[in-house]
Amino acid sequence: MRSARSRPALLAGPYGHPFHPILVTVPIGAWVTSLVFDVASHVVHRPGFLTHSSEWLIAVGVIGALLAAMVGFLDLFAIPSGTPAFRTGLVHTTLNLLVTAAYVINFLWRYGDHTSGTGVGIGRLVLSALSVAVLGVSGFLGGKLAYRYGVRVADEATQAEGFTPHGTRRSPPTSA
Secondary structure (H helix, E strand, O other), rough: HHHHHOHHHHOOOOOOOOHHHHHHHHHHHHHHHHHHHHOOOOOOOOOOHHHHHHHHHHHHHHHHHHHHHHHHHHHHHOOOOHHHHHEEEEHHHHHHHHHHHHHHHHHHOOOOHHHHOOOOOHHHHHHHHHHHHHHHHHHHHHHHHHHOOOOOOOHHHHHHHHHHOOOOOOOOOOOO
């Protein structure tokens, strides 16, 4: 994992505490909530406030996704190419870019349409639902990168500290 440590931590976050997983909570939360509002707009009596809120949650999610993507690219390029982790990272990145593009389209499709006071159109709702589904697949792959491959999380010696019984001292890892 030497190559993963050699990337600048200033923008991507220090090794073991990357910024990307923190930043992705913004688009995920905004987009899932916008889908909930879309569905709710078909249930309540006066749905205008929900359709308006959903529109702006999509915009907040797009901005958050662009910020998360910037540091995510730094994390991706810290992975040695030709590895299973790098291939997984490329699929994860591609899916996230597609989802972000879908939400940009969704926002433009909705922009200013909340003034009608009606529920979100079925096409927009379906696009949101499909986008959240693809986002879930991408999130699964992001979890695989962190939890299975340990990308930007910690090397084995650092991870071992968490499994050493309290009071037992381990010798520090030697640098090669």
